[in-house]
Amino acid sequence: MQTQSVQKNNVHKKSRSSLSVYLGQWNAPVVGYVFIAPWLIGFLVLQLWPIIQSFYLSFTEYSLLDAPHWIGSANYENIAKDRLFFNSLKVTFTYVLASVPLKLAAALFIAILLNRSIRGISVYRTLIYLPSLIGGSMAVAVLWRNIFGTDGFINNLVVLFGFTPHNWIGMPETALSTLIILSAWQFGSSMIIFLAGLKQIPSELYEASSVDGAGPVRKFISVTLPMLSPVILFNLIMGIINSFQMFTQAFIVTEGKPYNSTEVYALFLYKKAFGSLEMGYASALAWILLIIIGIMTLLNFIASKYWVFYESESGASK
Structure with missing residues (x-):
């Protein structure tokens, strides 16, 4: 055996x-x-x-x-002659140029406020981040349309203070602004990334600047911004990419109205594809959008060498 x-x-x-x-x-x-x-x-x-x-x-x-x-x-030749195409480009660039800086500024400001060791800070961070979990959903877009509607919360607040109510979504002068505010309100993801970047800044730098007599503003300009610049670049590029592809908010809140003042590029593409069934035309629009986003990203990377500070490069130069 x-x-x-x-x-x-x-x-x-x-x-x-x-x-x-x-x-x-x-x-x-x-x-x-x-x-x-x-x-x-x-x-x-x-x-x-x-x-x-x-x-x-x-x-x-x-x-x-x-x-x-x-x-x-x-x-592509027909796109170059399409007046609505150029209108969608104008609306989209306006939206990107306004919403991205506003969103980054709000995210950085809140991240600095939350970068403190106080009691219950994790609860505050969670509550502030919650809107971003559902920020891109149709439910929030419907809620936003009701808030800025004729009988919505904003107009009720305006009447309460003795002012005349305004058709925020129905007027070309203010319709796009409601979408920009909605984008700035959804700053949670950028805020979390900023907060992580702030945690990585050595406290010795702030202590050294205090010894040199720097105040809060000088510390922010000379220490926080340079050390946080790679994170700012990342959030900037991601914000631009996401803003160029914005669709749900414009589709639900304004449907591109009034007078195409909120017809962003993605909404224009959607109407050509599924409204007019011009799939070839819509595919060409999609590739043009890809090229635009690629160019914008490349320009940001080229410009970054003039304002983004990398600690590893600083150490290598020494």
């Missing part, structure tokens, strides 16, 4: 060693691709293939009901 058990153990060891040798013959990259295969298949099927398809469709006339018909660069 003992001999049989020994033989079984030897067979088991040999099988394990042969398996190890077999696996060892595989190249490391091949094994890696096997493990990432689920994600890789999802990326190829659900992301890369639709991207390739949209690029092809941007050179076709396609209405979902018929097969795509190749028309070359006609979609």
Whole structure:
């Protein structure tokens, strides 16, 4: 019996060693691709293939009901003549230039206030972050439309102080401003990132600046902003990308009205795709948006070398 058990153990060891040798013959990259295969298949099927398809469709006339018909660069030529296209660009750039700085300023201000060791600070951080958890949802957009509606909370507040109520959403002068305020209100994600960046700033820098006689404003300008500049760059780029793709708020709150004053680029693209069934035209619009976002991101990276401070680079220069 003992001999049989020994033989079984030897067979088991040999099988394990042969398996190890077999696996060892595989190249490391091949094994890696096997493990990432689920994600890789999802990326190829659900992301890369639709991207390739949209690029092809941007050179076709396609209405979902018929097969795509190749028309070359006609979609891009028609876009260059489309007055509503340029209007959507104007509205979108106005929205981005106003909402992104306002949102970053609000996020940084609140992050500085929350960067304190006081009792219950974690509760305050959670409560302030809560609106961002549902910030992009349709429910919040509907709520915002009711708040700024003719009989909404804002007008009730205006009447309470003796002023005349205003049609905030129905007037071209103020409709886009309501969407900008909504974007600034959703500062929670940027605030958390700013807060994490503030935690990484060495306290010795503030102590040294205090010895030099620096006040709160000087500390903020000379210590906080330079040390936080990489985080500011990250939030700036992400804010610009998200703002150029803003859709839900404009679709629910204003529907692009009045007089197309809030018809941002993504909403204009949606109307062409699912309103007019001009899928080829919409695909061309999507690629133009991709190029615009890419250019804006590249410009930010180029400009960052003049104002972003990296501690590692400072150490290397020494």
